[in-house]
Amino acid sequence: MLKRSIALAGAAALVSVLGAQSASAGPARAASVTNVQVEWVNSDHTNIRITWAESQPAANTLVLRSEAGEGGNEFGHTTAGQANEYIYDSASLGTSGDPADKVWIEVSDGSATPGRTDDFDRFNYGGYPTTVAFEANGSLRWTVAPDTTTDGTPDDPLDLPKTYTYAPQQRVRTDDPSIPGCDAINLPQTTTPTGTVPNPGHVYNLSMVVDNEWGGAQGPIIGVGRTKSLTMTGPAATKLGEKTTLTGVLTGASLFESGRPPSCNELTEPVPNQPVVIQQRTSATAAWTTAGTTKTDAQGKYTAVLTNPGHREYRVIRVNTVSGGTASYGLTGASKSVRATTRVVSAKFINPVVNLGTQPQGYLWVDPAGSQKAALQFKNASGAWQGVAYKTLYAGRGLLAFPWNKRGATQFRWWVPASSNADATYSGVFTLTVR
Secondary structure: OOOHHHHHHHHHHHHHHHHHHHHOOOOOOOOOEEEEEEEEOOOOOOEEEEEEEEOOOOOEEEEEEEOOOOOOEEEEEEOOOOOOEEEEEHHHHOOEOOOOOOEEEEEEOOOOOOEEOOOEOOEOOOOOOEEEEEOOOOOEEEEEOOOOOOOOOOOOOOOOOOOOEEEEEEEEEOOOOOOOEEEEEEOOOEOOOEEEEOOOOOOEEEEEEEEEOOEEEEOOOEEEEEEEEEOOEOOOEEEOOOEEEEEEEEEEEEEEEEOOOOEEEEEEEEOOOOEEEEEEEOOOOOOOEEEEEEEOOOOOEEEEEEEOOOOEEEEEEEOOEEEOOEEEEOEEEEEEEEEEEOEEEEEEEOOOEEOOOOOOEEEEEEEOOOOOEEEEEEEOOOOOEEEEEEEEOEOOEEEEEOOOOOOEEEEEEEEEOOEOOEEOEEOOOEEEEEO
């Protein structure tokens, strides 16, 4: 319904006129007020009519009282010359979030026993709680919990079916950067307790007014932030099958409202304790798949430790997130290419000390376990590496026997060529001694 601004203005004018008339009224006469009735005036249920009977004309005062024993709220006057009727905006009587709320209206002519209406309530549940969830298209869906309360004053004279109007509003920072004010964008009202908010591309606060015949009740305010940046750093390459460490920082933005009238400021700061997803792909045309998840620390930093499965491109994602009374749009962050280097599991001589005339046996075991054609090298007298022979590996392993007639200690190493998912590498240096 949300016609309160118009209804209240009309009610204020009405009270003003009636108040002016009461100023000219004479002394109240002692008379008995009876049969005080209250009913709705209009079809949109914004105004109520109070009527009563009295034995003789008198000036009257209208007071709202409650079962809780609160002081009377005097809200209207009539003169002796007016009809025994008073029309008032229902929202001006206030609203209550207590389903057991019981109030009544007394009409007094100054005598000891005023007349009164039957009990009625002013209940509006306020729409607590309101939850939000992201749609696949990026919109934010809000849902207000249904009113499941039990009517504390069933069949009172103003009872209506439980009908609510939901009025969502986006609160954003004003476009003028020199003025940290707030702008309100009213979204379509609905009588259905759910709806969507399109992605505006910037931070905002979502507020909800739940309205019924007693006026609007302010629901919870939900902050909707954005991920501003999500970085990723890591090594250019690591050995196949060994650990790769990726790190980065998650930074987010939110809208902060303060003061009256409110000012709106966008705050940008690291986002702590939030999950991020690490994805990987094997080439620029391959599909992304999930490699793992991790979480930011108290400073918004994350660390992901992965086993290098071969050449990969990695990226980091923060998905759209809802947590408690806040929500945040996610972001596909930075990416990083990490190559794999062939891992030498073992490079040695079966017998590192042999007698002259015995063929040494050089051994190699590498990962990936393919059929690479590895080269055994030695360091000559000039200090340069020189080839000895090639060995084609089987399942990543090979044993090469070769003649060697040089006494003393000589350094050797293996060179392993690149494979489809790992770059070429050299083994560590190992020594052969001939006696």
